[in-house]
Amino acid sequence: MKTIGYATDSPTSALEPFNFERRDPRPEDVVIDILYCGICHSDIHSARNEWGWTQYPFVPGHEIVGRVSAVGDKVGQFKPGDLVGVGCLVDSCRHCESCEEGLEQYCENGFTGTYGGEDKIGGTPHPFTFGGYSNQITVDERFVLRIPENLDPAAAAPLLCAGITTYSPLRHWKVGPGQKVGVIGLGGLGHMGVKFAHAMGAHVVMITTSPEKGADAQKLGADEVLLSTDEVAMQAAQNSFDFLLNTIPVGHNVDPYMALLKRDTTMVIVGAVEALTRVDGIPFIFRRRSLAGSLIGGLPETQEMLDFCGEHDITCDIETIVIKDVNTAYDRTVKGDVKYRFVIDMASLQPEAA
Ligand code: NAP
Ligand code: ZN
Ligand code: ZN
Numbered sequence: 001m002k003t004i005g006y007a008t009d010s011p012t013s014a015l016e017p018f019n020f021e022r023r024d025p026r027p028e029d030v031v032i033d034i035l036y037c038g039i040c041h042s043d044i045h046s047a048r049n050e051w052g053w054t055q056y057p058f059v060p061g062h063e064i065v066g067r068v069s070a071v072g073d074k075v076g077q078f079k080p081g082d083l084v085g086v087g088c089l090v091d092s093c094r095h096c097e098s099c100e101e102g103l104e105q106y107c108e109n110g111f112t113g114t115y116g117g118e119d120k121i122g123g124t125p126h127p128f129t130f131g132g133y134s135n136q137i138t139v140d141e142r143f144v145l146r147i148p149e150n151l152d153p154a155a156a157a158p159l160l161c162a163g164i165t166t167y168s169p170l171r172h173w174k175v176g177p178g179q180k181v182g183v184i185g186l187g188g189l190g191h192m193g194v195k196f197a198h199a200m201g202a203h204v205v206m207i208t209t210s211p212e213k214g215a216d217a218q219k220l221g222a223d224e225v226l227l228s229t230d231e232v233a234m235q236a237a238q239n240s241f242d243f244l245l246n247t248i249p250v251g252h253n254v255d256p257y258m259a260l261l262k263r264d265t266t267m268v269i270v271g272a273v274e275a276l277t278r279v280d281g282i283p284f285i286f287r288r289r290s291l292a293g294s295l296i297g298g299l300p301e302t303q304e305m306l307d308f309c310g311e312h313d314i315t316c317d318i319e320t321i322v323i324k325d326v327n328t329a330y331d332r333t334v335k336g337d338v339k340y341r342f343v344i345d346m347a348s349l350q351p352e353a354a
Pocket of ligand 2: 040041062161162
C-alpha cells in the first residue's frame with residue numbers, strides 16, 4: 001500500500017516528506033488511518049542515532065491513534081470505523097514465556113518495534129519497520145489496542161507509550177494509598193506518572209529541575225514539588241519516599257535520588273536507556289534499597305491502562321502541531337520546553353507531502 005510519511009536519512013538531517021510501501025493486509029491484519037501521533041523522546045534519540053542502532057531512512061512514531069479502515073478475514077475484534085491505537089510493538093515471537101504471559105515487550109526472541117524493528121512478516125521492500133508519522137499503518141490485530149471513545153483521540157495518543165511506560169511500573173511495584181511516591185522529570189512520561197500515581201491513591205511528589213513546572217503540580221495531581229537542584233530541600237527529603245519513578249532521559253548521577261528512598265524501597269529507571277554516570281553502592285547496602293528498570297508494557301496491560309484512563313477520564317496534556325513543525329518540536333522537547341507532549345495532527349500530512 002502506498003503510504004506517505006516523514007522520515008530522516010541521517011542523524012543530522014531534518015525530517016522530511018517520504019513515500020514508502022506498507023504491506024497489503026493479511027487475514028490477521030488491521031489497516032488503520034492514522035489521526036494523531038505523539039512525539040516521544042525515544043523518537044528523537046532514535047532519529048539522531050543516539051543509541052547507535054538506527055537504520056535509515058527512519059520514520060519515527062509509536063504513539064499512534066487512528067480509525068480502522070479495513071480488516072482481514074480472520075480479524076475478530078475490530079471493524080472499520082473503530083477508534084484504535086498502536087504503541088511501541090507490532091510483533092513478537094508469541095510463544096516464549098514472556099509472550100505467553102502477555103509481556104511481549106520482554107519477548108525472549110526479540111519483539112518487533114513499531115519503527116526500526118526487524119520486519120519478520122515482510123511484504124514490503126524494506127527489512128525494517130516504519131513508524132506512525134504517516135497516513136496509515138497495517139498491524140496484526142494482536143498488537144492493536146482499543147481506545148475508549150470517551151477520550152479525546154489526540155490527547156490519548158501519548159498513552160500508547162508515555163502512558164503505559166509509567167502505568168506499568170506503578171502497578172508492578174504496587175503503588176497505592178499511604179505511600180509517598182516521587183516522579184522525577186516532568187516531560188511526556190513524567191506528567192503521566194504524576195497523573196497515574198495520583199489516580200492510584202498515592203501521595204505524589206513532582207521532582208523537577210524546572211521551578212516553573214511547579215505551578216502545574218496541583219492540576220496534574222501532585223501534592224508537593226521538590227526542586228532537585230535545591231540541595232537543602234533534597235537533603236531534608238532523604239529517607240522519606242516509598243517509591244521513585246525516574247524518567248530523566250540521559251545518563252546521570254543517581255545517588256542524590258537513591259538517598260530519598262526509605263529502607264527496602266525501589267527507584268525504577270525508565271528514562272536513561274544508556275549508562276548512568278554514577279551509582280554508589282552505599283545507598284543500596286546501608287538501607288537495602290533497590291534500583292530497577294522497566295520497559296513500556298505488554299499488550300494486555302496496555303489495554304488495561306487504556307480502560308483505566310477511560311474510566312478515570314485520564315488523558316495527556318498536549319500541544320498539537322502540524323507535521324511541518326516536527327523538527328522545531330524536536331528541538332523544543334530536548335530543551336524541556338513542552339507541556340507536556342507534542343502530538344502531530346496527521347490531517348496536516350496529506351497536503352504537505354503531495
Ligand atoms: P521528555 O518529554 O523530554 O521529558 C524528560 C524530562 O526529564 C524533561 O522534561 C526534564 O523534566 C527532565 N530532564 C531532562 N534532562 C534532564 C537532566 N539532564 N537532568 C535531570 N532532568 C532532566 O522525555 P520523555 O518522552 O518523557 O522520555 C523520557 C525518557 O524515557 C527518554 O529517554 C525516552 O527515550 C525514555 N523512554 C523509555 C521508555 C521505556 O520503556 N523505559 C519508554 C518511553 C520513553 P524537568 O524539567 O521536570 O526536570
Ligand atoms: Zn516512546
Ligand atoms: Zn516471545
